[in-house]
Amino acid sequence: MSDHVAVRMREAIAANRNRTATRIREGEGWVTRTYAEFGERLRRVAQGLLDAGVETGGRVGIFLGNRPEWSEIDFGAGTVRAVPVPIYATSTPEQIRYIAQDSGLSVMFVGVQSEAERVLAVADELPALERIVIVKPYPGMPERLEAYEDFIANPATDAVDARLADATGDDLASIIYTSGTTGDPKGVMLQHKALVAQSEVLDKFFDIRPEDHSLCFLPLSHALERAWTTVVLMHGCMNTYVENARTVAEQMVLAKPTMLVSVPKLYETVYTTAHGKASGSPVKREIFAWALRIGRHNQYAYRAGRRPNAWLRAQLKLADKLVLGSVRDALGGPKTVLACGGAPLRIEIEEFFASIGLPILQGYGLTEASPLVTFNAPADFKEGTVGKVLPGGELRIGDLGEILYRGPNVMQGYWNNPEATKDTIDEEGWLRTGDVGYVDTEGFLTITDRLKDIIVTLGGKNVAPQPIEGLILADPLFEHAVILGDNRPYVTLLVKPSLPHVEALAAKLHWPGTSVDWMSSNELLEEMKRRVAELTAKLPTQDQPKDTKVLHDEFTMDNGLLTPTLKVRRREVEKRFKEIVDEMYARYEQRKR
Structure with a gap:
């Protein structure tokens, strides 16, 4: 089986042609596309890139918010072995100029007028940039901008298949520029085989089925959401895109996703809101605390491998009706996958979600590891930790408690920056993460801080x-x-x-x-x-x-x-x-x- 994402995506499309692949809220309704439609559009992106003269290994910029077109461009570029370079939608013209110059972008996809204007502000300083394609054209836009639907107007030819036929897992899947606090950002080179390896590992611990669907609201420019979206679509699931992250609370209720990968801030907000609503009166506070105790004791029983007793089960029904069910509803209902990454999650928030029947599985990673290093699994987890190391990977604690990682998903290096690569990956292949932590006797990792912090x-x-x-x-x-x-x-x-x-x-x-x-x-x-x-x-x-x-x-x-x-x-x-x-x-x- 191929270890190239675009080949895997083609297989997922063939197996799930009539299932919904992408969904986005437009006005009062949903705009959806099946896997067959998604596949046709990403192949048209691939043809458009061929027509634009993009060679194998050529870099393509993606500068837009979370939309289905983001994934069409991402996997379309991969289909002709081009290298997508994501740019955060909040980037300034100066940041755009640096990334475009450093990576040598020849085609840039933008989302809306504000993004187009930021690119146009520095376009004259980017001689390699030949095409700027906008997903949402606007009245009176400059002639230099090309509408996305025009760019993908031509059906794919045999040339697309011929280019993909030579694909290998060693191809670059992306160059992701890290937003460092000092100096210029560095371009992290991630390979297709790294993303495929992560997905195959998750299959051993999680039962992800085509019937599942996920909410995509973290920036797709970030390695966490990007890798997770790859997993979701390679499994034939539906991905719901949230273009404006400020609407995530509303869209969770509307979309009712069965899978959600988030950062701590979302869970902290739910936790704070729930406690705030319960603080209105002493009676409300007492009922809320009682419901959480009942939920927690039921969880303890399940974790111990036994069924809660009849009294606890009866109490849980009442606790669900009075408190716990409404909190779950605020997150869109039950979850088969509820994960957290990007930063440590406070233990009281982890315990709270377990009590309401939505255990959060923490993981840890960094862009340079594509990004997964450790994770908790449904049958093998420990609260307060970020889980065990990715199978096939190794952990070591270095000087000053720094976490070192070696595994199949470590980056190829930093683009055009061998010195920085040498400083980050040693001769034996150990990646210096810059994070401080320790591994307990059971193999679970706890993060204590950033070394630089x-x-x-x-x-x-x-x-x-x-x-x-x-x-x-x-x-x-x-x-x-x-x-x-x-x-x-x-x-x-x-x-x-x-x-x-x-x-x-x-x-x-x-x-x-x-x-x-x-x-x-x-x-x-x-x-x-x-x-x-x-x-x-x-x-x-x-x-x-x-x-x-x-x-x-x-x-x-x-x-x-x-x-x-x-x-x-x-x-x-x-x-x-x-x-x-x-x-x-x-x-x-x-x-x-």
Whole structure:
């Protein structure tokens, strides 16, 4: 069997011609395409690329939000052995120019007018870029833009099949540029055989059937959603595309996916919302806590390999009716796969979802590993960990606790950057992940922090910020928490409050004014400091923040404070709010005097 994704996709299309492959919400309804239609369109993309003169190994840019066309372009390019280069939809013209120049893009696919305008702003500096194709044309657009439907107007010829006939698993499936915090991004070269190897491994642990369907809302430009979408479509499942991630809560209810791969932020939001709704009265809080206890005890029984007793089963029916069922409905109902990656998930959130009957299986990876390194499986998992190493791969803990990985899905290297490749993959093939963690006696991996995020204070104390931030974020009043203190005498804290919880607190404590007044009030600051002190009281002294400052700016991908997987960019936060941080340290030193 071939280890090339495009060949595997052709087999999936042939086996599932009449099943729905792609779906997207347009207005009040769904636009769907069968596997036969999807296959025809991706072959037309392949023909269009041949007509455009794209050679084997030629690079093709994909600069659009999550839409079925994204996958048509991705697999169409793979069919003629071209190399897709995803670009995040939030990218600036400068970022686009760098990636297009570095990779040598000859064709660029864009989604809408705003994306087209950003490409056009730097197009004159990209002599290799010959074609710019737009999925959603707009009135009065420049002649240089070509409509997608025109680009795919010609049916595929035998030349498409001839090009694919020579495909091997060693072909590049993609070059994905990492959004590093320092220096220019690096192009990660991923091979087809790596993506196929991951899919085959998952088949040994998960029962993914064509009847299943997934919600695609993380950016397809990110390795996690890209690899998962490949798995979904190679298994003949339906993939529902969410173009605007802000609508994911609404679309989960409408789409009712049986499979969902997400980052912690989505699960944190569900957790916080559910607890917020239950906090309205003492009675509601008691019923909510009781329902979670019943759900948890039923889970304990199942995990122990036995059926819960009759009393627990009867109580669970009532708990489902009163509480648990509505939370599951908010996620679109039961799931055959519910996974989390991109960042560690707090243990209380993991326990919460298990209690409502939707256990989350955490995994760990990075773009340079295509991206899967470890994962929990339905029959082999441990809460609080990111699972066991991918079969066929190896883990080792290196200097300073860094996690090293070697396996069949490690990148070929960084595009045009052999020095960076050498720094990241040693002579024995070990990939330096940059993450810190440990493997327990049962083989489960726990991530403790990013190596570059470890704070070293002026006194030489090492502080891992993520566990401290996790403790603080267990309180729903805090939306974001960022521990700082590298090369400083001690650690401090920047927090972004959750507006709905601030409003609830203001109503409870009868604060005067409006939400604008409350967010900048001394009362809120003192309340947050008090809670931080309580939450961190049992930590070592060097891990306890000596001062706290409230931030009012939203954390978004657009303003650069969040990554595409919704992790906080610590260095960017520290740089953006340098004056506030400097003032916080100066004020604390004055108080000490």
